[in-house]
Amino acid sequence: QVQLVESGGGLVQAGGSLRLSCAASGSVFSRSVMGWYRQAPGKQRELVADITSGLRTNYAESVKGRFTISRDSAKNTVYLQMNGLKPEDTGVYYCNAFASSGVNYWGKGTLVTVSS
Numbered sequence: 001q002v003q004l005v006e007s008g009g010g011l012v013q014a015g016g017s018l019r020l021s022c023a024a025s026g027s028v029f030s031r032s033v034m035g036w037y038r039q040a041p042g043k044q045r046e047l048v049a050d051i052t053s054g055l056r057t058n059y060a061e062s063v064k065g066r067f068t069i070s071r072d073s074a075k076n077t078v079y080l081q082m083n084g085l086k087p088e089d090t091g092v093y094y095c096n097a098f099a100s101s102g103v104n105y106w107g108k109g110t111l112v113t114v115s116s
Contacts, residue, residue, distance in 0.1 A: 002026035002105045004095045009110030012085055016114070020080040022095030022107060032097040032105075034071055034078040038112070040091035048093070049080060062088075085114045 008020040020036065035050030049059045049069040057069055066084040071077070078095065095107035 002028050002097060002099075004097060004105055004107035006093065006095045006107045006110040009093060009112045011113045011115065014085060014087055014114055014116050016085050017081070017083045018085065018112060020082070020093055020095075020110060020112075022078045022080075024076045024078070024095075024097060028097055028099045028101075028105070029076040030073055031100045034069075035096040035098065036069060036078075036080045037094045037096055038089075038091040039094070039109075040088075043091075045094065050096075050098075051078065082112070085112075087114045087116045090114050 003025040005023045008018060012018055033050050033052050036048040037045050038048050039045040047060055048063055049067055051057045051069045051071050068081040070079045090113050092109040092111050094109045097105040
């Protein structure tokens with residue numbers, strides 16, 4: 001059974017930084033595209049960034065140049081370094097694993113609040 005556990009959310013002032021972590025249990029990490037999604041109040045969940053097993057990255061336009069996604073295969077962990085945070089970055093951030101089998105796995109989410 002795959003479990004994804006996020007951590008690192010919190011309250012930060014605009015312009016500040018946070019680093020989110022997602023620890024994955026199970027055997028899918030090495031073969032999965034790992035991603036971070038977010039859902040703001042009243043909005044749909046959207047992709048923030050993802051990273052393949054070959055370390056190819058993809059970012060939403062709104063976070064390019066501010067956020068960095070990375071993964072550590074030895075720790076089965078994916079990170080999201082968020083710099084220059086803006087109030088519009090506020091939301092629940094979810095870790096996602098898209099396995100080679102085609103199955104999507106989700107964490108329970110961690111709340112990020114950016115105050116102006």
